[in-house]
Amino acid sequence: MNIVVPIKQIPNLTDELEINGDGTGLDHDALQYVLNEFDEHAIEEAVLAKEAAGGTVTVIGVDTTGELDGALHTALAKGADKAARITGDFPRGTDSHTQAKLLANAIRSLSPDLVLTGVQAADDRDGQIGPMIAAHLGLPYVGVVTGVAVKDGKAIVHKEYAGGLMGEFEVSLPMVVGVQAAHQPPRYAPVSKVRQIAKTAKIDEIAGDEAAGAGSTVRRMFKPEAAGHAEMWEGGPEEVAEKIAALIKEKGLLKG
Amino acid sequence: MSNDVLILAEHLKGKVSDISFEMTGKGRQLAVAFGGKAVAVMLGSGAAALAATLGADSVLYVDDPALAEFNPQAYGRVLAALINDRAPRLVMVGNTSMGMDLAAGLSVTAGLPLMAYVNGLAAEGGALAATSQIYGGKIQAEAVPDGEACVVSCLAGAFPADAGRVGAGLVPALEQIASPVPLADLQIKFVRMIEPQSGDVDITQQPILVSIGRGIGGQENIELAQELAEALGTAVSASRPVTDAGWLPKTRQVGKSGLTVKPKIYLAFGISGAPEHLEGMRGAETIIAVNTDPKAPIFDVAHYGATCDMLDLLPALTEKIKA
Ligand SMILES: Cc1cc2nc3c(=O)[nH]c(=O)nc-3n(C[C@H](O)[C@H](O)[C@H](O)COP(=O)(O)OP(=O)(O)OC[C@H]3O[C@@H](n4cnc5c(N)ncnc54)[C@H](O)[C@@H]3O)c2cc1C
Numbered sequence: 018m019n020i021v022v023p024i025k026q027i028p029n030l031t032d033e034l035e036i037n038g039d040g041t042g043l044d045h046d047a048l049q050y051v052l053n054e055f056d057e058h059a060i061e062e063a064v065l066a067k068e069a070a071g072g073t074v075t076v077i078g079v080d081t082t083g084e085l086d087g088a089l090h091t092a093l094a095k096g097a098d099k100a101a102r103i104t105g106d107f108p109r110g111t112d113s114h115t116q117a118k119l120l121a122n123a124i125r126s127l128s129p130d131l132v133l134t135g136v137q138a139a140d141d142r143d144g145q146i147g148p149m150i151a152a153h154l155g156l157p158y159v160g161v162v163t164g165v166a167v168k169d170g171k172a173i174v175h176k177e178y179a180g181g182l183m184g185e186f187e188v189s190l191p192m193v194v195g196v197q198a199a200h201q202p203p204r205y206a207p208v209s210k211v212r213q214i215a216k217t218a219k220i221d222e223i224a225g226d227e228a229a230g231a232g233s234t235v236r237r238m239f240k241p242e243a244a245g246h247a248e249m250w251e252g253g254p255e256e257v258a259e260k261i262a263a264l265i266k267e268k269g270l271l272k273g
Numbered sequence: 274m275s276n277d278v279l280i281l282a283e284h285l286k287g288k289v290s291d292i293s294f295e296m297t298g299k300g301r302q303l304a305v306a307f308g309g310k311a312v313a314v315m316l317g318s319g320a321a322a323l324a325a326t327l328g329a330d331s332v333l334y335v336d337d338p339a340l341a342e343f344n345p346q347a348y349g350r351v352l353a354a355l356i357n358d359r360a361p362r363l364v365m366v367g368n369t370s371m372g373m374d375l376a377a378g379l380s381v382t383a384g385l386p387l388m389a390y391v392n393g394l395a396a397e398g399g400a401l402a403a404t405s406q407i408y409g410g411k412i413q414a415e416a417v418p419d420g421e422a423c424v425v426s427c428l429a430g431a432f433p434a435d436a437g438r439v440g441a442g443l444v445p446a447l448e449q450i451a452s453p454v455p456l457a458d459l460q461i462k463f464v465r466m467i468e469p470q471s472g473d474v475d476i477t478q479q480p481i482l483v484s485i486g487r488g489i490g491g492q493e494n495i496e497l498a499q500e501l502a503e504a505l506g507t508a509v510s511a512s513r514p515v516t517d518a519g520w521l522p523k524t525r526q527v528g529k530s531g532l533t534v535k536p537k538i539y540l541a542f543g544i545s546g547a548p549e550h551l552e553g554m555r556g557a558e559t560i561i562a563v564n565t566d567p568k569a570p571i572f573d574v575a576h577y578g579a580t581c582d583m584l585d586l587l588p589a590l591t592e593k594i595k596a
Contacts, residue, residue, distance in 0.1 A: 030409045030545075033568065043412070113377070114387075137373065142405045142414050144377035144387040144426070152381035157346045157460045161370045161530070173464070177530045178285060178370050181469025181523055184343065189460045195373070197530070198517045232386025233423065236402070237415040241570075247562060247578030254585035261540070261561055262593040264577070265505070268537055268559070270481045271594065272506035 018072030018167060020063045021129040022097070023120040023150060024056040026082050027140045034240075041235045045109035050082045052091070055135025061199035062165055063133045064096035070167045075127060077101040079119050079225060081111045090215045094206035100218065105225035110140065112231035117146040119225045121153030129191055131172065136160050136195035143231035151193035159186055160195025274422055276309025279361040281352065283371050284315065284323050285343070286466070291434045292367035296427050297329050298436025299394055300365050304330065306396030307362050313445070316340040316351055321449055328439045331446040339456035342463040345374035347456050349382070354453040356383045361422065363401060368426040370530070376426040386423045388416055390548070392431035410548045410570040429529070429552055473524040474508040481505055481538040484527060484554070486512040488543015488564065488583050492520045497587040498542070504594040510534065512544045528553035542583040546571025 028034060028048040035044040063074045076092040078085050080102045089100035103119050124132060132154075134147035151158035163183070164175045172192060176184045250260045265271055278300040282293035297313050304311040313329035318341035324334040333355070339347050352375065356364060364379065366372040368390055380387035393404030393415070403425050404415045439445065476482060483502040489495065498509045509521060516526040527534055529549040539557035544550060546562070546569055554560070555574050562575035563583050572578045579586075 028408065030411065031566070034408055034411055036412075043408075114380070117377075117381070139408045141389055142407050142416070144380055144389045145373060146377070148374060148376070148378035149381045152378040158374060158378060159345055159461065160374045175467065176370065176374075179530060180532055181526070181530075182285075183467040185464040185467055186344075187462045187464050192460065198513075202518045230419075232380075232420070233388055233403075233416045233418045235414045235416045239413050239415075240411065241406070241413050241573065245573070247560075247572045247575035249567075249572075250577060250579040252579075252581075254581045254589040257563065257579040257581050257586055258589035258593045260577070260579075261590055264559070264561070265481065265538060265594070270505070270538060272504075 018067070018070050018130045019128060020066060020072055020074045020131045020133060021124050021127055022056070022059050022063045022074060022076045022092070022133050023124065023146065024076060024078040024088060024092070025053045025116060025135070025138050025146065026050040026078065026085060026088060027053050027138050030139055036238050041238055042110060043238070050084060050109065052088045053135045053138040055137060055196060057203040058199040059133040059135045059196040060092050060095060060097065061201065061203040062196050065200055066131065066165055066167055067096070073098040075099040075101060077103065077120065077123060079103045079107050079111065079116045081107050081109050086220060089220055090211050090218055091206050093214050093218055094211045095204055099221070101221040101223055103223045103225040107225060107228065111228070113141050113143045113146050114149065114231050115228040117149030118153060118229040120146065121150045122226065123223045124150065125154060131167065131190060132156070132193040133165070133196050134193065136197045143233060145195065147193055147195040154193070156191055156193050157188055158193045158195065159188060161197045162194050163198045164200055165194055274360045274362060276304070276307040277359065277361045278304045278307065278309060278311045278363045278365060279355065279359065280311060280313045280329060280365045281367070281372065281375070282313050282315040282324070282327055283367055283369060284317065284320060289323050289326055290367070290369065292369055292427065292429050293327060294434040294437035295430070295432040296365045296367065296437065297327050298434065299432040301329060301437070303363060303394060303396050303401070307399060309362060314355060316348055321447065325447055326439055327445065328437050328443050329445050331448065334447060334449045335452055336449055337452040337456055339459065340452070343371050344459065344461055344463050346459050346461040349375055349378055350454045350456065351452055352379055353382050358453065363422070364424040366424060366426045368428050372426050376424055380424050386418045386420065387426065388418070388423060389426045390428055391425045392428045394425065406548055410546060410551070428548060470522070470524055473522055476508055476510045476525055476527070477532055477534050479507045479536055481507050482510045482534060482536045483507065483540050484510040484544060485515060485542050486544030487514045489515065490584065492518070494584060495520050497584065501587055501591045501594065504591050512550050541571055541575065542586070544571055545569050546574060
């Protein structure tokens with residue numbers, strides 16, 4: 018089975034996100050980029066599917082940071098077999114429509130049975146890449162999926178609705194899946210292994226064509242002006258515990 | 274192009290989802306500004322009665338056995354055909370489990386821009402501006418479509434639901450049609466619904482919840498939260514990463530794909546406050562957030578907050594409660 022995992026690097030959300038000078042985007046140069054957390058799950062699910070049914074896993078991304086190789090090497094260390102980088106003039110923060118088009122063009126020539134993407138990324142202002150890749154390739158798509166099992170040219174996927182309710186679907190391959198969570202938490206790749214792979218791994222280079230464009234223009238980017246903000250309690254754990262306990266008592270919620 | 278607003282209504286297990294009413298209400302307002310009509314679209318099988326609850330200018334109900342349950346491919350095909358046929362100015366889809374399978378694909382097949390994670394929509398002099406909530410709720414981006422027509426996917430809870438219910442004075446015209454496209458050859462087949470496990474404590478029934486997020490650090494620390502919950506006579510609930518990791522059962526998850534809780538006190542420890550989490554707990558009476566990051570979005574919805582380390586706070590609070 019030929020499994021392809023398109024990945025996307027996004028700003029590290031634990032960093033302070035600064036808005037650029039003209040107020041229409043992030044100050045990307047000031048940010049550290051990491052792999053979208055749902056892509057970590059897509060990679061894990063791909064490796065699990067390969068382990069269960071055999072095949073190869075190819076991880077592919079648009080190099081918007083100049084640092085994509087790090088993410089690709091990590092994926093290889095986790096069990097992916099091949100890696101590919103789409104190159105071109107695609108800066109940090111390249112929109113989803115452009116990345117999806119570039120990825121779809123590259124993935125088409127790989128003739129995948131299964132394409133596993135992360136269900137969403139924190140910077141998908143113009144939409145998630147999974148359904149877009151599926152539309153470009155003319156393949157069926159199911160997202161918000163927490164489990165994929167492949168058998169006899171078909172995939173059984175579990176899609177999450179609210180409250181723990183799930184829909185089970187049977188899909189004839191090839192298909193594109195938006196992975197919400199893998200069957201098990203993403204495995205850890207030891208740094209030593211990633212370093213070793215970085216020395217020997219071959220990463221295919223694919224020249225990207227033009228940017229598709231988001232089709233919409235950001236006029237203003239800003240931090241939300243919260244309708245309210247928590248009243249902050251100063252002090253260490255003892256003082257804060259004291260305040261919380263007092264409030265619980267005041268609300269009559271202390272047992273006994 | 275028409276000036277109409279096409280709204281995809283959702284239903285699950287015989288119930289129309291609130292997002293449908295929320296978008297219908299907002300869509301009607303926008304349609305007035307555009308000089309068009311708000312048309313709610315519902316897909317189903319024998320579900321005309323559900324469609325009749327939508328307070329749009331008109332309701333288009335598409336009936337086909339293949340639409341009895343949500344099917345991304347069937348829904349996608351029907352919507353693409355309707356968009357092609359009616360050329361609406363604006364297509365509104367929920368940024369929900371269902372809508373997330375549709376909006377981005379429709380954007381490509383219909384060749385329309387998509388603005389996703391939308392929690393604000395305004396028509397300024399007839400032109401649309403959409404505000405998206407991105408980067409885990411830390412950033413808002415206000416954008417305009419490059420052309421006139423576009424698709425938006427709307428966050429749950431962004432607009433009032435009551436404005437979109439049928440009410441006095443508004444009796445929408447209900448038009449029932451058969452599917453405009455064949456649905457017999459779908460690659461996606463709905464198999465069954467899998468109900469959530471039962472038998473665990475019901476976190477929606479607790480007056481107080483000790484809720485923990487990724488800040489708990491690891492499975493070995495779960496017992497610190499459990500001890501506090503025990504002292505309070507309640508249960509530990511959690512954000513998604515904690516249940517995904519298997520540190521707590523799925524029945525304890527609060528949020529978009531988990532449960533919606535409204536306790537008197539919600540203790541949010543080590544939870545950043547991603548929109549998908551807030552969806553499940555913002556209705557709590559009092560929210561107390563503890564997070565080492567003073568800029569965490571959770572503090573924008575919490576009533577009280579502190580920036581100490583939850584791993585120090587948990588045992589300290591347990592002591593105080595027991596005393
Ligand atoms: C379709 C979909 C559905 C989803 N449904 C849900 C859902 O139902 N529920 C849900 O919760 N999420 C859901 N998510 C996931 C959501 O997007 C976030 O990834 C998730 O809520 C983040 O959880 P968190 O706040 O625990 O983790 P993080 O965002 O990683 O936050 C951890 C926080 O802990 C703080 N912290 C770290 N160490 C400490 C310490 N020692 N003391 C105090 N604070 C500390 C950090 O500052 C940080 O703010 C869904 C996502 C998608 C795409």
